[in-house]
Amino acid sequence: MMKKDVYILAIESSCDETAAAVVKNGREVLSNVISSQIELHKLYGGVVPEIASRKHIEKINQVTEEALAEAGMTLDDVTAVAVTYGPGLVGALLVGVAFAKAVAFAKNKPLIGVHHIEGHISANYIQNKQLEPPFACLVVSGGHTHLVVVKDFGEYEIVGRTRDDAAGEAFDKVARAIGLGYPGGPKIDKLAKEGNPDAIAFPRAKVENAEYDFSFSGLKSAVLNYLNSCEMKGIEVNKADVAASFQKAVIDVLVDHALHAVKEFGFTKLAIAGGVASNSALRERFIKECEIRNIEFYYPSPVLCTDNAAMIGAAAYYEYIKGEQSDFDLNAVPNLKLGER
Numbered sequence: 001m002m003k004k005d006v007y008i009l010a011i012e013s014s015c016d017e018t019a020a021a022v023v024k025n026g027r028e029v030l031s032n033v034i035s036s037q038i039e040l041h042k043l044y045g046g047v048v049p050e051i052a053s054r055k056h057i058e059k060i061n062q063v064t065e066e067a068l069a070e071a072g073m074t075l076d077d078v079t080a081v082a083v084t085y086g087p088g089l090v091g092a093l094l095v096g097v098a099f100a101k102a103v104a105f106a107k108n109k110p111l112i113g114v115h116h117i118e119g120h121i122s123a124n125y126i127q128n129k130q131l132e133p134p135f136a137c138l139v140v141s142g143g144h145t146h147l148v149v150v151k152d153f154g155e156y157e158i159v160g161r162t163r164d165d166a167a168g169e170a171f172d173k174v175a176r177a178i179g180l181g182y183p184g185g186p187k188i189d190k191l192a193k194e195g196n197p198d199a200i201a202f203p204r205a206k207v208e209n210a211e212y213d214f215s216f217s218g219l220k221s222a223v224l225n226y227l228n229s230c231e232m233k234g235i236e237v238n239k240a241d242v243a244a245s246f247q248k249a250v251i252d253v254l255v256d257h258a259l260h261a262v263k264e265f266g267f268t269k270l271a272i273a274g275g276v277a278s279n280s281a282l283r284e285r286f287i288k289e290c291e292i293r294n295i296e297f298y299y300p301s302p303v304l305c306t307d308n309a310a311m312i313g314a315a316a317y318y319e320y321i322k323g324e325q326s327d328f329d330l331n332a333v334p335n336l337k338l339g340e341r
C-alpha cells in the first residue's frame with residue numbers, strides 16, 4: 001500500500017520571528033514564510049518581549065494564510081498542525097500556541113507541540129534528505145549552546161551546554177559594545193572578514209570537569225576590558241580586529257568541543273544548527289576540519305538556521321509518524337527542556 005503523504009502546517013513564534021510553513025513528509029518545504037520584527041527591536045538594542053507578543057498577534061493570521069497560499073493548499077488539505085511551545089518568551093510562544101490550537105480544533109486536525117531546539121536540529125533533515133540519526137549536533141543560537149547526541153528521530157541527549165551566555169548572546173553583546181547594533185551576529189560575521197583574527201589574544205574558556213560544556217561570559221568580559229583599556233590609554237580601537245579575534249575565540253571552542261565529542265562517541269556525522277550556525281567563518285572551519293578527519297558535515301542554509309517554521313514542520317513530522325500528539329491543553333513552556341514532553 002502506498003503511504004499517504006503527510007502535510008504539516010507549522011507555526012513558530014518563540015522570539016522575534018512570526019513564521020508559518022507547510023512541510024511535506026518532513027523533508028520537503030512547500031512554503032516557509034517569515035515575518036521578522038528585527039527592525040522594530042533594533043530601536044531598543046534587543047528583543048522587547050511585550051512588543052514581540054503584540055506583533056505576533058498582528059501578523060500570525062496573514063503569515064499563515066501566505067504559507068498556505070504559497071503551498072497551494074487550504075486548511076482542509078493539511079494533515080496536522082504543529083507549533084513551537086517552548087523554550088522561548090512566554091507571551092510570544094502563547095500567541096502561536098493559542099493560534100495553532102484554535103486552527104487544529106476548528107478543523108479537527110491533530111495538534112503537535114514541538115520543542116524549539118528540536119526544530120533547529122531538524123532543519124538539517126530538510127537540507128540533507130539522506131541524513132538520519134545517529135549523529136552529533138552542535139546547536140548554537142541566541143538563547144542556547146548545546147552539544148547534542150541525536151540518538152534517533154526525536155531522541156536526544158545533551159552532553160554539553162553553556163554555563164552562562166549562549167554563543168549568539170555573546171555575539172550580540174560584543175557587537176553592541178563595538179557599536180554595531182542588533183542583531184550582532186551577522187554584523188560581526190561581516191566585519192570580521194576585514195580584520196585580523198590573531199590581532200588580540202582573547203581567552204578560550206574551558207569548564208573544569210565538564211569537557212563538553214561552554215562558557216562565554218569570560219570572553220565577553222575580556223572584550224569589554226580590552227575596549228575600556230584602549231579608551232583609557234587613548235588608543236583607537238580597530239573594530240574589525242576585535243570582531244575577528246572575538247569570533248575566532250568563539251569558533252575555536254565550538255569546533256574543538258564538537259570534534260572532541262564526535263571522536264569520543266564514535267560518530268561519523270556532525271551537524272550544526274541555530275542562528276550562529278549561519279556564521280560563515282564557523283562553517284568554513286567545520287568544513288575544513290571535518291574533511292581532514294573524514295567526518296560527514298551537515299549544515300542548513302542560513303534561512304533554515306535562524307528561526308523559521310519549516311524546521312518545526314520537519315520535527316513535527318517525526319513526532320506525528322510515531323503517533324505523538326498534543327492535547328488541547330497544550331501550554332507555552334518558556335523553559336522547556338530538550339527531551340521532555
Ligand code: KG4
Pocket residue numbers: 015140141142143144167168169171172183184185186189274275276277278279280305306307
Ligand atoms: O536561532 P536564532 O534565530 O534564535 C534563537 O533561537 O535564539 O538565533 C539568533 C542568534 C542571534 O544571537 C544572532 O546574533 C545569531 O543567532 N546569528 C549569528 C549569525 N546570524 C545570526 N551569529 C553569528 N554569525 C552569524 N552570521
Ligand code: ZN
Pocket residue numbers: 116120141142274275306307
Ligand atoms: Zn531559535
